[in-house]
């Protein structure tokens with residue numbers, strides 16, 4: 442086959458398998474949602490429930506009218522918005538298949554659910570700014586400076602950024618080995634983000650550190666929840 446035909450086919454494939462503004466090489470585009478969710482629900486991982494629980498606590502504590510969930514995957518935790526004061530939810534993910542499943546699961550359950558397939562690093566990601574942004578276990582896969590710029594652009598001044606970071610563990614793999622081998626593709630993209638580094642970069646971007654707490658799972662994995670306030674009027 443001629444080279445130009447191959448190029449056109451490759452472009453067509455990219456358009457059908459991804460969304461605008463993404464990092465084309467994101468390994469997340471190769472992970473079936475079933476594999477990801479089954480992995481996260483394993484007792485040895487046990488992170489899905491923790492992430493949903495932390496979102497519920499944040500909703501209760503901050504009583505925001507609008508929230509953005511960055512890296513929403515298949516919508517884990519979105520049910521926690523039901524019967525709350527939250528009137529508008531924006532949920533963003535780079536994987537169009539995850540967004541499609543989130544739509545099937547939640548479009549009828551949540552009024553004003555704005556699902557976006559987008560790269561969180563993209564300057565083109567823009568929506569009406571929200572009062573709370575939840576960025577849980579996504580900074581490990583993205584450029585922090587570019588991500589903070591997007592978070593700042595889409596958060597109201599005085600609004601809260603809540604980030605959950607995975608902490609280093611001397612005896613455990615960053616990505617717990619499991620039967621879901623497709624997740625191995627994430628290893629090359631994963632990097633631990635040190636909470637102090639995130640604080641420093643957030644401060645440089647115009648956020649004020651508010652508080653921080655450790656989250657320990659029975660599996661032994663440790664996480665840090667950090668909240669920041671966006672300075673401004």
Ligand SMILES: C[S@@+](CC[C@H](N)C(=O)[O-])C[C@H]1O[C@@H](n2cnc3c(N)ncnc32)[C@H](O)[C@@H]1O
Nearest residue numbers: 469492512513514517534535536559560561578
């Ligand atoms: C570890 S998961 C986050 C946890 C997820 N919210 C949950 O509760 O299971 C990371 C998510 O971020 C998404 N993601 C990774 N890089 C991204 C990017 N650059 N822009 C938007 N989403 C991204 C992935 O597709 C994945 O769904």
